[in-house]
Structures are given as C-alpha cells and as structure tokens.
Amino acid sequence: MALNRDDSSPLFAGSVAGTLKLIVYLALACILMVLDHRGGWLANVRYGLSLVVEPVYRIAGLPSQGFHAATVAFADRQRLTESNQRLREDLLLANAKLNRMASVAEQNTRLKELLDTQHSLNLNVQLARLIGVDLGTFRHRIVLNVGARDQVKPGQVVIDARGVMGQVVDVMPTTSVAMLITDPNHAIPVTIERTGLRTIAYGSRAGDMLVLPNIPVSSDVREGDKLVTSGLGGRFPPGFPVGEIRDVAQTPSGTFLSAQARPAADLDRSEDVLLLHDLAEPAGPPPPAPVAGPPADMAMPAAPPAATLPSVTSPTATPVPARASTATTTRPAVNP
C-alpha cells in the first residue's frame, strides 16, 4: 500500500490550483442554476435528453413494480377474496349511484340546453400508470407512463378515484412528471362545498396536508367541510373533490382563519390515475378554429380517388393524414 503516492493531495497544505478549479466549477454550477431558475430551459434540455432519461426511469421503476407484483403473487387467497368481494360491492354501489345519476344528468343537459350553455358532464380522460421513481424527498412529484406521444400537455389535471391529485408540469416523449397538490409551490382554487366560500388551498411544507391560510374570520368553516375545485383560474375544472378540512384556527395576526385539510386523493397509494383532457373553461373569447387538412387547391385532385376508396376515409381518428397522403401520392400520377 503506497502512502501518499500522489503529489496532488499533500498532508496539510492545499494547492492554489485546486481552489481555483473549485471556484470555477462552483461558479459554473451557480450560473447553471440561475439560468435554469430564470429561464426554465431545463425542460427543453430534458426533452432533448429524454432518450437517456426515460429508459432510466423505466428501469428504476422496475423494483417497485416487482415489489407490487410480488405482493399480489404472495397475497393469501383469503385477502384476495376479501378485496374481490369489496370491489364487487363498490362496483354495485357505484353502478346504483350511476343509474340514479343518469336521469339527473339527462335532466341537467336538457336544462343546460335551455340555458344555452355548453358545459357537459362527460369526462374525457386518459388512463395513466405511475412509474415508481423517487424524484427527491419532499419533492411531491410523480412520474406517469404517458407523454407527449400520447398527447399529454403541461397543465393537464391528474385525478384518481377520490379526488384531484395534481397537474402535469413536465412532459417528455413517453413519460411526464406531475406536481402533487401537496407541493409547497402548488396552489389550487377551491370552494367549500357546504357554504360556497371560495378560497385557495396551498401545499404545505410538512408533508401530506393542504393549507388554506386566508379564510375571512367571519366566514363559517367547520371541521369536516368538503373542499371541491371552484374552476376559477381556468386550470382545474369545477366540481372535483380536493380534500376535507381537519382543523381550523386563527392566524397569529388574527386577521384570517387558517385551515388544514387532508387531500381526498390517495396521494401515496394510487397506482392508476386519470388525466383529464378537457381543461376548465378558459376566460375570454374562444380561440379561432384551427385550419385542418391540406389547402383547398391541393385537396381537389384527391377528391375522385377518395370517393372511389371509401375505406380510406372510414377511420374517424385521423382522417386528415389519410386524405393528405392520398393527395400526395396521386398528384404525381395526375400531373403528367
């Protein structure tokens, strides 16, 4: 074993060059952080490097997936039977509720038609699975197995069977990262269901609770009140459960009431989540309708073959590319 072979680490004195290098690297790191904090271009870099990052996420998610599979595989029969029974009962109950809801929903749409509004009760959702990846302790972020290729966009709302979980903040080609509502940097506009009071629920720094720090002192807020999304702000559609108030107290200054709420969603137990596709009604005029399909002069030659091939136009999902491809393939044949 060689004692202190290298000159680079003498026993006591440090070299000036080493310190200089340290300063350079620290400055580089600081510049990176400031640029990223100001410009937020980490998302672009990550999108570019997602070729590397995504497989790593998938592989790192394997142990938790395997653990989950193992618990299912080794769960005893009794427990499985029990959970099966419970799920059946839940399904029965949910179906009964749905049946009752159907008539109400129909009535609702009729009344809304009368009122000439276009809100619908239909949910346009997409199923997603969590990838078990730890993005740092106290970070309140989850990784989903759908991404830009599945038409996921930043800002989409993530819900589970019980309530709102959070929103998508970062989209890569086949995975996306969602911020939970308990993140200290997250806020969600809510209404207290019983009284209709509007306020804002923030994530708390101490883990899995929500904080409502500015409720007027005179307002009627009680333990057990349910919070639902208010739809203000145009991010979260109205009417989804958010949480339940657990504790109300005055703020130290005495000007507001501050409440703590427990999230309705199973933030650390959910495996499958839903991504809402239709966002809340945006404030202001609607955007102009996008122009779909090829320009009119390019589409003209394609019309006769499209008529002779009715099967080409049958898929409802992507009629435009199909027609465009026939246009591009037939045009050289028509031109000469």
Add this chain to the structure above:
Amino acid sequence: MNRQRVRLLWFIATLLGSLFLMLIPLPSPLTPLKPYWPALVLLYWCLQSGDRVTLGLAFCIGVGADLFDGVLLGEQALRLTAMVFIALRFRSRLRFFPMWQQSLAVLAFLLNDRVLLLLVRVLGGDALPPAEYWISPFVGAAIWPFLFLILDDLRARLRIHEA
C-alpha cells in the same frame, strides 16, 4: 491493460448504480431515511483512489443526477463538487482514520451538504423543509462502514485493487 479496463468499468458501474439507487423509491414511511447515495459512493472513491476522482467528474455526476431529478440544473453539481473538494483536501488523513471516525467525518460531509442544499432551495424561493429533512445524513453515516466494507470487499474479489 485488461485489468485497467475492468477497474474502470467497476468504477463507472458503481457511480451509475448510485444514481439508480437515488431514483429507486422506498415505501413512503421510509422515504426521509434515504441516504444520498451518489455522495456516499463518490466519497468512497475519493478515499480509495483519489487520483481518479476529480472536481470535473463530481460536477458531471451532479449534472447527471440533476437531469434525472429534474428540479434545478446545477444544484447537485454544486453540492457534489463542494463535497469532493473537501474530501480530497482531507483525503490523506481520512484514509487512516478508524472506521467510527470516518463515519463521523462522513456525517459532517453530509450535514454540510444538506446545509448547502437548504441554502440553494431557500435562495430559490422554496419553503423551509420539515425536521425529517435532517435525518438522512445520519442514516448515511450509519451505513457508511457497511458500504465501505462491501465496496472494498467486492473490489478485492474482482482483483482490481491498485498497484
């Protein structure tokens, strides 16, 4: 030549493995106990073969970890660079500490790292973290002897020690 390559592969594999370990989740009650794996593995290599670990390497590992973490690019690069610098400074002394003293030194490194992280986050406008934030360095120091012995033993088994 071949031995050199195996040695290099083992070096890279442990570093990449530490990044993987950082991403693998623990059950939620144990999450605050998770040690900062890349720092521990880097410290091990600092002590074992200090000429291979440079500030530039620490910076690159940190940027890689930041990319996986996806929070703030440069945060872990800063922390790891600072830690490796201190560790390289005191390397000659740390190497001949008995194990419990080494553990204490590692605890100091990791606490220092947490303070740096706290500074960065608070300057970036985040809220102060809860008390459990400070548990992880102690866990890291507690498993340091085991990590050190396991990595050392594996290295000996692979017959890739130096000289």
